[in-house]
Each structure stands twice: as structure tokens, then as C-alpha cells.
Amino acid sequence: MKPSSVRFFLGAVGLTVLAAAANTCSNTYGAGSAEAQWFRSDVYAELAKVPEKDRNRVNPLENDPQGVAAGQILFQDHCSECHGDDAKGARKGPSLRASEVQRATPGTLFWVLTNGVVRRKMPSWSKLPEPQRWQLVRYLKSLGTN
Amino acid sequence: MTCKELRLTRALIIFALAITLFSLFSCPPVAAQENPYFVTYDHNLEEPGNLEVEYFSTFGTQRAGNDFHAFWMEFEYGVNAWWTTEVYLDGQSTFHDSTIFTGVKWENRFRPLKHEHFINPVIYVEFEHKSDGDKTLKEGEGHDVEEDFLAPNSELRKGINNEVELKLILSSNFKGWNFSQNTLAAKNLTNEPWEFGYALAASRPLALKASATRCRFCRQNFIVGAEMYGGLGDRYSFGLKDTSHYLAAVGGWNLPNGWTLRLSPGFGLNDNGHKFLLRWGVSREISGFDQMIRRMFGGKS
Numbered sequence: 001m002k003p004s005s006v007r008f009f010l011g012a013v014g015l016t017v018l019a020a021a022a023n024t025c026s027n028t029y030g031a032g033s034a035e036a037q038w039f040r041s042d043v044y045a046e047l048a049k050v051p052e053k054d055r056n057r058v059n060p061l062e063n064d065p066q067g068v069a070a071g072q073i074l075f076q077d078h079c080s081e082c083h084g085d086d087a088k089g090a091r092k093g094p095s096l097r098a099s100e101v102q103r104a105t106p107g108t109l110f111w112v113l114t115n116g117v118v119r120r121k122m123p124s125w126s127k128l129p130e131p132q133r134w135q136l137v138r139y140l141k142s143l144g145t146n
Numbered sequence: 147m148t149c150k151e152l153r154l155t156r157a158l159i160i161f162a163l164a165i166t167l168f169s170l171f172s173c174p175p176v177a178a179q180e181n182p183y184f185v186t187y188d189h190n191l192e193e194p195g196n197l198e199v200e201y202f203s204t205f206g207t208q209r210a211g212n213d214f215h216a217f218w219m220e221f222e223y224g225v226n227a228w229w230t231t232e233v234y235l236d237g238q239s240t241f242h243d244s245t246i247f248t249g250v251k252w253e254n255r256f257r258p259l260k261h262e263h264f265i266n267p268v269i270y271v272e273f274e275h276k277s278d279g280d281k282t283l284k285e286g287e288g289h290d291v292e293e294d295f296l297a298p299n300s301e302l303r304k305g306i307n308n309e310v311e312l313k314l315i316l317s318s319n320f321k322g323w324n325f326s327q328n329t330l331a332a333k334n335l336t337n338e339p340w341e342f343g344y345a346l347a348a349s350r351p352l353a354l355k356a357s358a359t360r361c362r363f364c365r366q367n368f369i370v371g372a373e374m375y376g377g378l379g380d381r382y383s384f385g386l387k388d389t390s391h392y393l394a395a396v397g398g399w400n401l402p403n404g405w406t407l408r409l410s411p412g413f414g415l416n417d418n419g420h421k422f423l424l425r426w427g428v429s430r431e432i433s434g435f436d437q438m439i440r441r442m443f444g445g446k447s
Binding site: 061066069070071073074077078081091092114115116117118119120121122123124126127128129130131132135 | 179181188190191193194195224226227228257260261262319321322324351354355356357358359360366402433434437
């Protein structure tokens, strides 16, 4: 191991930390802040961009008696970190109890889960198998706007 | 190893351990959903703001020489939904020889397309600073063959390489299956030709629907599959001649508390490769690493 290795390593870590710092400073929004309004309109606007064909897809697990319970566990494992434990929104993600989300069709929510909103830091969840994404949709639709 | 080198190596290891311990105890874990591959990449990037700390090992047999155990640590951070950056620290122990630190790598993966498609491309760029003693076999490349590992560590560690590696990752999720294909081009920054390689993989969870109760041993937590990888020669002699190829079964177990365990027995498909490779790994996904960094710099969490 030569000193140049250490320099390279420290440089790489330094760049990574800088990127992380820039990342956190550039796009975090506290609930109720001035940015939150922009956050709200901009993110929910994505729901309107879903193609017609996908919007009309029917949830194949609509009548699955375990769909909501399974979806709740998936939500806690993968979504609550950004959207809050109660899905009312948190620093990184908007409320999923908002009327825009609750009015959206199951197909619309499935499409957003699958594709993410990559430019707005919502990752694609295509790594979850399709049935699990539909279970998540069941849970989201069960929340209501309370 | 001189005193100075020993000090530097020790400093790097302590630094890595400090990051690992600090992350593990200061950030909450999140459930991971990782594919079980060791060599092949799929198109799924790290979630923004999350850090995944990973440890992997490879035990390899060596004809006409000593078997070895190579190991590496990865720190994988999701900068954005379209950019993941990763730092690696590599080392190896050759039985009846010695243990050496073999290098560092810095890797970046970029997702160029906004939406999910049937085939999803990811661009991979990596810079490696490693010695000839690197035995992690993290990819099949050029004319790499088993004989390259025959020299003792004292000789191997003298050869230092700075290398740039590019990959085109193509990956598809279809009916619960993941199919991934990686094409690799690597250039040693000294006067060496471009070298090429490939990796193919497929995997599937044992169950596609999630269970309605939280469980460790549910079938959806287990992902199994296979991967195949090898070299494709270099710019002057492209093809399969004098290249090594491997086929491996892969299995992963995603635990609800954020840990993932992986295991992969692999076999050389021709006489140029190691006869048997056994790989295993453990990783933990940690949420809120970005917030931790923010707090370190005095920002609000």
C-alpha cells in the first residue's frame, strides 16, 4: 500500500462526503416551510403525467384479504422513512393521505411506485415484485385522507 | 511491509471500522431488498440518503499453489435516485503465505433514463488503485487466468495498477425475475490495451407476494438465482481464447432488520479458471446517512 493509495482513498471519500452534503442541502423540505408548497404542487403533479393505459390498470389483488396488512408491512419497511410512519409526509416525502393521492386510481399509484419520480429523489421500486407493489397500493388506498 | 506502509494500512482499516460502527449505531436500519449477485449489477440503485455497508469474502482454490481468502468492504451511498457512489477496500490472505491489503476502488453508477423500461440501462464508471495481489475476482476481465495468482504475495504486491473500468449494465424485471447483463471495458492507465469482460445473471424471490405478518423465514425474503461471468480478451485478441469463465449459484436472505446475507458457490468452466470459488457476504442498509452528515456539518436534521 503506497501513500498515493491513501491520497486517492481520502480524495474519494472527501468527494463522496461533499456530494452527500450537497445532496442533503439541495432538496430537503421541512413540513410547513415555504418550500413545502412547491414540494406539494410539484410532486403531486407527477400523478397527472401517468399514461392513460397505466392509469386504468386494475389492482389484481383488490379482493385479497391480506393485501392491506401485507402492504402496511411493506410500507413500514420501505416507505415510512421518507413519507412518515403514518404516511402524513415527512422531511423527504409528501403526504400520501393527501386528496391528490387518495383520488388517484390504483393504476396511477402502481405506475408511480414502479417508475419513481427519479428527478425528485423518489426511487423506482421496481425491485419489489409486482404483487408486492399492488399490495402497497392496497394499503395506500386504505389510508383515506384523515 | 515497511513501518510506514503498515501505519497507512492500519489507518485505512481503522477509518473503515470507524465509519461502519458510527453508521451502524447512529442511524436506523431499513429492510433491504437486495439481489443476491456478487459480480453482476442490476439496475436498482441505492435509495437516496441511505448507506449500505457490506462485507464480502471469496475463498478460492488454486492449482499448483496455495488456496486463498480474498475479502472486501463496500460503502454504498445513494446520492440521488439516479446516482449511487461506492468506495471499496480490498485485501486477501493466501494460505501458508501472508495477508495483504490490495487496494481501493471508487465506483459510480448512473441511471440515464427517467422511467422504467423493459430493459433498463445503467452507466458504471470505476477507478481502481490496486496491486497485482488483488484476488477478489469481482469481475472477469481480459485474459485473467488462474496462473496469475501463483506468485507469492511479496511479489504480487509490488505491481501497482491504476485502472479505469466502464460497464454498461442492462437489466430487466419480468414476472418476478430479474435478468441482468453487464458488458465491461477496463483500461490500465499505463500502456496496456483495453480489456473486456461480461457477466450475466438471473434471480427470483421464492415468493412474489409479501406475507401479512412480519417474519424472518417467509419465502419472499429469500432470493435465489445464478450468475455467469468471464473475460473476453483485449483489444488485440478479442474473444474467448485464453480467458476464464465461471458459473455460480447465488442465494440471498433479506432480513427485516436491515441485514442481508448472501452465499454463492461457483465453479470454473474451463482450465484457465479456479476450480472452485465460495463467496459469502453480509450487508446492512442504513437509512438517514445523509441526515447524519448534515448534522455533522451543523445543519438541522
